[in-house]
Amino acid sequence: MEIRLDRAAFMAELTPMQGIVERKSTIPVLSHILLRCVGDRLQLSATDLDVSLTSSVTGEVTREGGIAVQARKFSEIIRALVGDEVLLALEDEKTLRIAAGRSRFKIRGLLPEDFPSLPQVKGDEPLEIPFEGLQRMISKVIFAVSTEESRFQLSGALLHIKEGKIEMVATDGRRLALVENPVDGLPDASEGVLVPRKALQELQRFEGDGAIQFRRGEHHLSFRLGQRELIGRILDGTFPDYDRVIARDNDKRVSLDRKLLIDAIQRVALLTGDRARAIRLRFAPDEVVLSAANPDLGEAVEKLACEYDGPEIEIGMNPDYLVQFLVAAETAKVRLELKDENTQCVGFPIDGADERYLCVVMPMRI
Amino acid sequence: MARIHLLPDDLISQIAAGEVVERPASVVKELLENALDAGAGQIRVDLTGGGKRSIRVADDGLGMDRDDALLAFDRHATSKIGTFEELERVATLGFRGEALASIAAVARVELLTADEPGEGHRVRVEGGRIRRAEPAARDRGTTVEVASLFFNVPARRKFLKTARTELRRSVEVVQGYALARPDIAFTLSHEGRALLEAPAAGEGGAGMAERVRQIFGASLVDRLESFGVEDGVGRRVAGLVGDPSTARPRRLFVFVNGRLLRDRAILATYYRAVRDEWRNEEFPSLFLFLDLPPEEIDVNVHPQKAEVRFRSPAILNEVSEALRAGLARSLGEVAAPLSEPWRRPSAPAAWEAGDGGWRRPPEGGSFGGTSVAEGLPGGRLAEIHLHPGRPATVPLSGRDGQVRPFRILGQYKGTLVLLEGPDGLYLIDQHVAHERILYERFRRDLERERPASQRLLEPQLLELARDEALRLGELAGALEERGFSLTRLSGDSLGLTAVPAALGTDRARDLLLELARDDDEAAGSGVEGLDRRLLEALSASLACRSAVKMHDVLSIGEMEHLVSELFRAEQPYACPHGRPVVLTMEDAELERRFGRR
Numbered sequence: 028m029e030i031r032l033d034r035a036a037f038m039a040e041l042t043p044m045q046g047i048v049e050r051k052s053t054i055p056v057l058s059h060i061l062l063r064c065v066g067d068r069l070q071l072s073a074t075d076l077d078v079s080l081t082s083s084v085t086g087e088v089t090r091e092g093g094i095a096v097q098a099r100k101f102s103e104i105i106r107a108l109v110g111d112e113v114l115l116a117l118e119d120e121k122t123l124r125i126a127a128g129r130s131r132f133k134i135r136g137l138l139p140e141d142f143p144s145l146p147q148v149k150g151d152e153p154l155e156i157p158f159e160g161l162q163r164m165i166s167k168v169i170f171a172v173s174t175e176e177s178r179f180q181l182s183g184a185l186l187h188i189k190e191g192k193i194e195m196v197a198t199d200g201r202r203l204a205l206v207e208n209p210v211d212g213l214p215d216a217s218e219g220v221l222v223p224r225k226a227l228q229e230l231q232r233f234e235g236d237g238a239i240q241f242r243r244g245e246h247h248l249s250f251r252l253g254q255r256e257l258i259g260r261i262l263d264g265t266f267p268d269y270d271r272v273i274a275r276d277n278d279k280r281v282s283l284d285r286k287l288l289i290d291a292i293q294r295v296a297l298l299t300g301d302r303a304r305a306i307r308l309r310f311a312p313d314e315v316v317l318s319a320a321n322p323d324l325g326e327a328v329e330k331l332a333c334e335y336d337g338p339e340i341e342i343g344m345n346p347d348y349l350v351q352f353l354v355a356a357e358t359a360k361v362r363l364e365l366k367d368e369n370t371q372c373v374g375f376p377i378d379g380a381d382e383r384y385l386c387v388v389m390p391m392r393i
Numbered sequence: 394m395a396r397i398h399l400l401p402d403d404l405i406s407q408i409a410a411g412e413v414v415e416r417p418a419s420v421v422k423e424l425l426e427n428a429l430d431a432g433a434g435q436i437r438v439d440l441t442g443g444g445k446r447s448i449r450v451a452d453d454g455l456g457m458d459r460d461d462a463l464l465a466f467d468r469h470a471t472s473k474i475g476t477f478e479e480l481e482r483v484a485t486l487g488f489r490g491e492a493l494a495s496i497a498a499v500a501r502v503e504l505l506t507a508d509e510p511g512e513g514h515r516v517r518v519e520g521g522r523i524r525r526a527e528p529a530a531r532d533r534g535t536t537v538e539v540a541s542l543f544f545n546v547p548a549r550r551k552f553l554k555t556a557r558t559e560l561r562r563s564v565e566v567v568q569g570y571a572l573a574r575p576d577i578a579f580t581l582s583h584e585g586r587a588l589l590e591a592p593a594a595g596e597g598g599a600g601m602a603e604r605v606r607q608i609f610g611a612s613l614v615d616r617l618e619s620f621g622v623e624d625g626v627g628r629r630v631a632g633l634v635g636d637p638s639t640a641r642p643r644r645l646f647v648f649v650n651g652r653l654l655r656d657r658a659i660l661a662t663y664y665r666a667v668r669d670e671w672r673n674e675e676f677p678s679l680f681l682f683l684d685l686p687p688e689e690i691d692v693n694v695h696p697q698k699a700e701v702r703f704r705s706p707a708i709l710n711e712v713s714e715a716l717r718a719g720l721a722r723s724l725g726e727v728a729a730p731l732s733e734p735w736r737r738p739s740a741p742a743a744w745e746a747g748d749g750g751w752r753r754p755p756e757g758g759s760f761g762g763t764s765v766a767e768g769l770p771g772g773r774l775a776e777i778h779l780h781p782g783r784p785a786t787v788p789l790s791g792r793d794g795q796v797r798p799f800r801i802l803g804q805y806k807g808t809l810v811l812l813e814g815p816d817g818l819y820l821i822d823q824h825v826a827h828e829r830i831l832y833e834r835f836r837r838d839l840e841r842e843r844p845a846s847q848r849l850l851e852p853q854l855l856e857l858a859r860d861e862a863l864r865l866g867e868l869a870g871a872l873e874e875r876g877f878s879l880t881r882l883s884g885d886s887l888g889l890t891a892v893p894a895a896l897g898t899d900r901a902r903d904l905l906l907e908l909a910r911d912d913d914e915a916a917g918s919g920v921e922g923l924d925r926r927l928l929e930a931l932s933a934s935l936a937c938r939s940a941v942k943m944h945d946v947l948s949i950g951e952m953e954h955l956v957s958e959l960f961r962a963e964q965p966y967a968c969p970h971g972r973p974v975v976l977t978m979e980d981a982e983l984e985r986r987f988g989r990r
Contacts, residue, residue: 175897175898175899177899178898178899198850199898200849200850200851200853200898201847201848201849201850201898202850203850267850267851272850272851303844303845303847303893303894303895304894305845305894322838322841322842343845345847345894369848371848371850387850389847389848389849389850390848391845391846391847391848391894392843392845392846392848392876392891393845
């Protein structure tokens with residue numbers, strides 16, 4: 028292979044590859060990216076076997092061919108080079124020559140055949156999803172995705188395309204976030220699909236506007252934006268029946284200022300121990316009292332105005348779960364719906380955008 | 394009308410029997426122990442119906458005369474101890490005097506025994522009542538036949554498993570005792586089919602290996618490596634350990650003074666040794682024999698004697714070293730010679746804190762019989778003062794009754810705290826020491842306050858067998874105190890609706906499954922035992938996270954604090970996982986090594 032490239036354009040495609048590449052993989056080739064000259068383009072691919080990213084950049088190709096190079100080192104070199112142009116050429120089948128300005132590098136690589144072949148997601152016409160909307164949805168649920176590795180069916184978010192709208196849900200069994208956005212022209216897909224966390228994270232890093240082309244294959248999902256394509260393995264397993272889990276008869280409704288509540292929670296939470304983070308919220312008419320106590324540290328109490336006219340109720344919750352919801356909610360005010368100390372708290376934004384958003388937080392007994 | 398009334402005697406016996414007799418295997422165990430205690434040279438066990446129909450154990454031991462034969466069925470009749478003092482030094486296997494009476498309360502038992510050849514007696518007991526006693530002929534020895542176990546306690550009979558499962562458990566019991574006593578001939582048959590034939594194999598290491606061969610075959614013996622030492626005066630820490638290919642569940646045998654145990658402390662020591670030496674989570678076959686003077690161990694901690702308490706925890710270090718040497722050898726390595734001269738610390742256990750220092754207790758000298766709990770009463774050692782930077786005020790080998798301050802010498806490679814003690818050099822592993830301190834603090838906290846409990850969105854299903862569900866059900870209260878909530882879903886499946894907030898959901902569920910599936914023997918210690926283990930699991934997982942790490946450089950002040958906290962700990966010598974915290978090199982040893990003695 029031999030190709031002359033615009034360095035800045037190349038760098039723009041090279042950087043997102045780093046998120047996919049495994050830093051400490053036991054399979055050496057997975058710390059590599061594959062470079063391949065085809066037609067008038069250089070194709071780039073990276074994979075951790077679950078999530079793959081491919082992209083391409085145009086250049087002057089004089090010879091086709093390819094090589095897999097160590098991702099981090101290669102990217103450091105390209106970034107450090109001086110000059111607008113960079114030349115990549117195979118010295119021999121396992122050595123890549125890099126030239127830019129007055130710098131010359133020769134780096135060892137692996138045969139392209141040793142690089143895993145990436146799954147192809149074929150199928151029907153892709154669905155068009157507004158990219159910005161998708162990113163917004165991801166940011167509203169990704170914090171609820173489980174980090175417990177053994178709970179694989181919860182280690183992703185459920186993406187459910189319905190007629191004229193998209194729904195996304197994530198839960199780790201202790202809280203649950205659900206967002207639903209209207210999207211014109213979507214057909215009804217009978218069932219949702221579990222998107223792994225890493226794919227969600229990479230989608231958040233994508234840049235650009237317009238629409239993502241979404242395809243669903245038998246085992247993989249494809250998200251294509253411009254020349255980039257992210258392919259993720261569909262997570263197996265049964266996602267909880269979330270519709271059934273969300274409480275509908277929480278009769279105590281409290282409205283609060285979102286920013287003030289975030290600040291108050293974070294202050295009070297300073298006095299939660301390292302063993303388990305828990306704060307108490309006592310709701311009385313027009314006032315909520317937040318408190319935390321820890322035998323080793325001490326106590327913290329803070330009062331905050333709210334709109335509430337029901338009976339007094341106290342509930343314990345993990346402050347992090349609440350804050351993550353509140354940050355994602357974005358609106359000036361939020362509503363918390365409660366029933367009793369043992370029942371879930373359901374949070375909603377008030378007067379938000381044209382979307383449905385809610386977050387369930389399970390209570391704690393302190 | 395009176396609501397409270399006294400229980401009839403036979404019901405009391407049946408309830409009490411439950412402590413000892415749970416299933417055929419526990420009958421086999423009690424009868425084998427009696428046979429061994431009677432000095433048998435040959436023991437024969439015959440079972441039918443997996444032991445549910447009948448169990449017969451015949452020995453050629455001492456036998457009994459008529460009076461003894463009748464008395465044998467009395468509760469707490471025993472030939473083995475008579476006074477409390479003797480209880481302290483039990484060398485025989487059975488001692489509570491409840492075995493035969495307990496068995497007879499829930500089965501049809503026939504005892505045929507003779508203390509002189511030909512002059513035997515036959516006693517039949519049914520449901521705790523003597524039905525018949527008559528002379529009968531027999532060679533010297535005793536035969537006990539136990540038929541229709543739990544014929545009068547249907548509730549218990551229901552909990553017996555299939556004949557095959559019950560048989561397997563009995564086979565394990567017989568195997569255990571056969572391994573413990575290679576010098577005695579064992580045979581085991583089921584419905585006429587021989588399952589085990591092990592002629593007397595002699596004593597010592599050779600006998601041990603031969604017995605393993607008789608039971609598990611030559612292919613296993615070839616993959617075992619022997620380790621450990623006998624000091625010739627009845628002390629032995631020795632055994633056989635396999636190479637990695639011998640890893641099997643249920644192939645870990647620990648014998649303390651001839652008694653097969655599932656002692657958690659020893660097993661933890663073993664697991665730790667394997668992890669450290671091999672970086673492995675598969676545990677090779679182990680046959681470990683500890684023979685200690687009876688006064689060094691307390692067997693009265695567990696109704697089924699499945700655990701013992703060591704008066705001196707230093708024994709665990711000794712076990713750990715022997716195991717590590719064996720493990721290294723079975724990987725084809727030679728044990729590092731350095732480990733040999735290091736003695737386990739035992740002295741501080743026997744000291745009392747005086748005003749600002751340490752004194753030996755008046756009885757002085759030997760520390761073997763003093764338990765740590767006695768030597769380090771909580772709080773009293775708060776007085777200990779350390780004198781960093783000051784020159785030692787006493788000679789390295791001091792005399793009794795003298796104040797002996799400790800002095801911190803410094804930190805070694807950011808991992809060990811070096812301490813000058815009155816009788817030698819102390820090395821303290823800072824990470825493990827901190828872990829021990831935190832662990833005990835967490836345990837106290839957990840006893841004091843209910844830990845925060847996180848409710849779950851949906852109940853986590855726990856699929857359990859009947860007995861497992863029952864065991865967890867019994868513990869519901871204790872679990873609730875620890876932050877768990879359970880709900881019955883259907884049949885024997887329970888749902889987990891809340892977990893301790895400090896544990897991950899999966900970790901919490903696994904912990905419950907472990908508790909539910911714990912071996913019968915271990916579960917014998919009841920609610921309290923399970924609760925204790927739960928506490929330990931919680932505390933241990935929490936303590937490990939926040940302990941100071943290796944390679945944290947500590948100031949003198951930090952070291953001083955660490956050491957004084959450690960000496961205040963209830964159990965300063967081993968971390969929650971069983972690793973040693975302190976090593977000592979005694980002055981005598983140092984002097985010997987420098988050629989001064």
